[in-house]
Amino acid sequence: xFIISFFIGxxxxxxxxxxxxxxxxxxxxxxxxxxxxxxxxxxxxxxxxILGFYRIKYINFQEVGYFMPLLFLLFFRLFDWxxxxxxxxxxxxxxxxxxxxxxxxxxxxxxxTLLSMITPILVSSLILMKLKQNPGILGGPYKDAVKIDLIxxx
Numbered sequence: 001x002f003i004i005s006f007f008i009g010x011x012x013x014x015x016x017x018x019x020x021x022x023x024x025x026x027x028x029x030x031x032x033x034x035x036x037x038x039x040x041x042x043x044x045x046x047x048x049x050i051l052g053f054y055r056i057k058y059i060n061f062q063e064v065g066y067f068m069p070l071l072f073l074l075f076f077r078l079f080d081w082x083x084x085x086x087x088x089x090x091x092x093x094x095x096x097x098x099x100x101x102x103x104x105x106x107x108x109x110x111x112x113t114l115l116s117m118i119t120p121i122l123v124s125s126l127i128l129m130k131l132k133q134n135p136g137i138l139g140g141p142y143k144d145a146v147k148i149d150l151i152x153x154x
Contacts, residue, residue: 002062005052009068009124013117016072017093024092024101032076033090045070061131064124071120079112091116 019028031037052066076091083091092109094100 002060002065005055005063005065006068007065008048009065009072009120012069013072013120016076017113017117018095022098024094024098024104027093029076029093030090032073033080038073038077042070042073045073056131062128064128064131067124067127068120071123072116075119076116079116083108083112 016029016032017027021027032041048066049070052063055063055066080091083089086108087103087105089103091112092101092104093113094104094109
């Protein structure tokens with residue numbers, strides 16, 4: 001099930017950044033700059049995170065992929081704010097084959113797009129590593145789990 005949650009999270013990120021248009025100013029992520037649409041996606045991301053928290057607590061702690069959409073929305077908004085302060089416009093996401101707008105700057109737009117893509121994956125991986133080290137941290141069926149030290153076999 002880890003694969004399913006990972007593909008749900010990664011699929012959401014890729015859909016938001018690359019879907020449906022070769023013009024970066026008409027891609028789907030531009031709808032996130034509208035307040036109502038962002039709040040709607042944020043609510044869906046929160047619901048998916050609650051489902052992920054439930055699945056982590058009671059079923060399998062490897063289900064951290066459900067947090068990726070919410071983390072993406074938060075980090076994308078943060079990096080968009082940085083670009084907005086630096087360039088005076090929203091972030092532009094340009095992928096291979098897209099028409100590159102004249103105001104696209106790779107060191108701001110490209111860097112912050114890459115960071116907004118990679119950061120949710122890395123944070124989810126860090127959560128997974130933390131849960132593997134201490135499975136009883138959330139309670140649930142893992143609270144009585146014995147942590148085995150592989151070096152001393154105890």
